[in-house]
Amino acid sequence: MQLHVTPAPRRRMIVGISGATGIIxxxxxxxxxxxxxxxxxxxxxxxxxxxxxxxxxxxxxxxRAMADFSYGDADIGAAIASGSFRTMGMIVAPCSVRSLSAIATGNTDGLLTRAADVCLKERRRVVLMFRETPLHAGHIGAMAQATANGAIVFPPVPAFYDRPASLDEMVNHTVGRVLDLYDLDAGLVRRWSGKPERTPPEAAGRSEILAKERV
Structure with missing residues (x-):
């Protein structure tokens, strides 16, 4: 039997954006x-x-121009709706209560939640940046069920040990910690060394890196 080996494609990540505050x-x-x-x-x-x-x-x-490929939520026949389409996994940022609940129960109602469910069934990493507070028992139950299914619930709680100087730095740190879960390091996180340190001068320039890319 003759095998045809194709070159490995670029690494792929699915990004879902649902209707919760925190679209940044x-x-x-x-x-x-x-x-x-x-x-x-x-x-x-x-x-x-x-x-x-x-x-x-x-x-x-x-x-849409920020992504390589973009799909409508009603497009349930899209490539990312199939487990045979290989990806690193999915990040839902931000993740609404409705999306979290659908992913937790497998009761998917569109491409966003279907894509997350597919990643979970294929045992790929799914990170849900859940945006809701305060929480009632239903929210907590849905988070527990999503976790039991293999998802990682990651509320975007800011860290202050690196003394962020701006909202931009706080967002970068959280995004960096999410990407850590996929072994992706964009240099956005100042790693904890075991003792408090003064914010180095170069830290002030971290938020400028992406700002320049956006110009």
Whole structure:
């Protein structure tokens, strides 16, 4: 039997943006994936599109241009809806209560939640940047069920040990910690050394790196 070996494709990451506040996290992840030469596959829910209008001055065409491939949430026949389409996994940033609940129960209602469910069944990493507070028992139960299914629930809680000087630095640190879960290092995280340190002068320039890329 003759085998045909094809070259390995670029590493791929699915990015889902749902209808919760904090769309900056999804946008920043897309920016960083491009810098790391990771092929980004974007799916955005309709509520996510509304959040884009509320929280930014960007248009949908601008966000689609940040990804290598973009799909509508109703496109359940898209490549990312199949387990045979190999990826590193998926990040939902931000992740709404509705999306979390659908992923937790497997009751998928669109491409975003279907893609997450596919990654879980294929035992690929799924990180849910859940944006809700305070929490009631239903939220906590859904987080527990999603975790039992293999997802990682990652509320974007900021860290202050590195003394962030801006909102941009806080976002970068959180995004860097999420990407750590995929063994991707974009140099956004100042690693804890075991003792507090003064913020080095070069730390002030970290947020400028991505800012220059966006110009």
């Amino acid at each position: 996290y999804g946008l920043r992840i897309l920016e960083v994936l491009r810098l790391l030469d990771i092929e980004a596959h974007l799916v955005m829910s309709k509520p996510g599109e509304r959040t884009l209008a509320y929280e930014t001055d960007l248009k949908m065409r601008d966000v």
